[in-house]
Amino acid sequence: MGLAGMISGGAAGAMASAPASAVWTRTCQVLKHELGEATFGSWLGQASLREMGDEVCLVAATGVARDWIRRHAWRRIGELWMQHDPMGRRLDLTCRMELESVGAYAGSMALAAPAAANALALAPAIFEVEAETAPVAARQGRLLGLQERFTFETFVAGPANEFAYSVAQRVAAWSDGHFNPVLFHGPYGFGKTHLLNALAWAAIRTQPARRVVYLTAERFTSTFVKALQDRQTAAFKDELRNADLLLIDDVHFVAGKPTTQEELFHTMIALVEDGRRVVMTADRSPTEISEMEPRLRSHLQAGLVCGIEPADRNLRLGILQRKLATLAGQGGFHGEARPEVLQFLADRFTDSVRELEGALNTLVARVGGKLANLSLDEAQSILRPHLSCNERRVTVDMIQKLVAEHYSLKQADLISERRARAVARPRQVAMWIAKQVTTRSLPDIGRRFGGRDHTTVLHAVRRIEALKAEDAGMARDIDVLLRKLRG
Known part of the structure; x- marks a missing residue:
């Protein structure tokens, strides 16, 4: 018109x-x-x-x-x-x-x-997190994508992440003698984003006058590209290079993007040389990001590279208990579950904390306040759709081969009549894993272990459950086997 x-x-x-x-x-x-x-x-x-x-x-x-x-x-x-x-x-x-x-x-x-x-x-400015007061900090954090539930108070620390957790707390406290830059790395679902959000919130509250910038690498890329198109690169540089603390999540996203990597490299150098702090996360260490520009990789390695390992069983149980307490508070019910249900979740969802919490969310959504009365069989039935992908790929035969190799045995030893402890214990481990990660019934599992009775399988499952709680070596063996089994 x-x-x-x-x-x-x-x-x-x-x-x-x-x-x-x-x-x-x-x-x-x-x-x-x-x-x-x-x-x-x-x-x-x-x-x-x-x-x-x-x-x-x-x-x-x-x-x-x-x-x-x-x-x-x-x-x-x-x-x-x-x-x-x-x-x-x-x-x-x-x-x-x-x-x-x-x-x-x-x-x-x-x-x-x-x-x-x-x-x-x-x-x-566009990336700045103002923190003059707690309410203002909360509003700005939400505006910029910081998640309020991701704080140090809700982060469950353990042997797998305690070093990264300690480093993050030191950076958030603006302590002197810090390494710069800092890179936290680990596979998807290991708590990197939680740690970076927690660092941002704590840094804001500790030093409200300092300027904190938090963004994902994807947002860095898209905003930089837009600035190039609109000839606003000077404003873009000013926004980032005036930060006292720059936090970038999932920096591996810029791999294979030469122009974006160039800008990120110069931004990082400008901040570090000016005594300002840079913290990033990635899904793997810089040496494993093949498409990362050599100069950027080299400077990341020159700082402090903190690997976050998979959560061990005790840490996974701690995460479940913390998550259950949170859900109970939100839903107004008593935050309890049967130990065997929580142990099943901790043993079954070992690859990602998000998957672990998601499984608990599913149970709570289905039964709500009745979670305390939920049996292990009922929990497995509810979660069966979540397990089906892995269950279709994992067979009892695969489990036997993997366990035999791990304990330097032959697969035939596990289905034999041999009762020596060096064979019987690995056999029980294999039976326990088969019960956890396949849909096979106890009688069916027994038949695949040399025609044994279902009571033998049940005894093996209960024995390994007890050993995992009291024998750290057994718990580590099972963690390793489960991770290998799921690739």
Whole structure:
């Protein structure tokens, strides 16, 4: 629709009483046509309008979006606003973060006003986490993607992650003598994101005046690409290189992206040389990220590389107990479950803490406050769909071969009549694993171990359960076997 048509006599009469939102809608129609759908969506698509009496304010989604609008579209927006608003209301400009931090927008952000420049200079930027007060820190954390449930208080530490946990706490306390940069690495679901979020929250609360920046590598990449397209790389660099603490999650995402790696490398060097701190996470160590640019890999290795190992059985049980207490508090029920149910979860879901917690979530969603009365067989039945993928791939034969190899035996030894402890104990381990990770019944498992009775299998399962609790070596053997079995 042409501009002249929109301000024709009849339309103008209708607009005389139109709310500001209607005026903005008509303005947007013209802007979309002039700027293009993609550019409009990137910078103005998430903007909103706030009204208070005769004052109207356009609230950009981020500080960078606000600055782009001010430089590239504000004059045109002003022209269109005046043409479409017969009431002659003034339109100001701010960003969502500043609005939440200051708590008001009135009369401070107009382009021509000198006060606006000062306000803009003081406004938080796209990645910044303001922490002047706890409520403000919480709002900004949510805005930037920090998860409130991921704190040091909810992080369960154990032998597999205690070194990384200790390092994260030292960085969050702004302790001197830190290594820089720090990289936490481990497979998916090992708690890296939890640790990085916890570090961010603690750092904000410890030193509210310090500037903390938290973002994923994917967000770093997408924002950098957008800055290149819109010739805003200087603003992008300023946003990151003024940080006192830069936290980047899943840095392996930039592998294979030369331009993004180049920018990340220079950002990291600028911060480290200026005495500022950099912490990242990755799904593997820098030496294993084959497509990472050598200079970036070298500087990551020059700092402190902390590997996070798979959670051992005791740590998995601790995680389940903490998660159950949280769910019980949220659901208003007594947070208890039968020990054999929690042990089954801890032994069955060994590859990822997320999968472990997800299994518990499933049980609680199904039975709620009746969890304390849930039997092991009922729990296995509820979780069967979650186990089916692995169960279809794992067979008793595979288990026997793996256990025999682990204990330097032959598969035939496990199905033989030999009762020597060196054979009987591995046989019991194999039976226990078969019960945990396959759908075979006890009689069926017994038949596959040389035609043994189901009571023999049941005895083996109970014996290994007891040994796992009292023998650390046995618990480690089973953890290793389960991980090998699942690839």
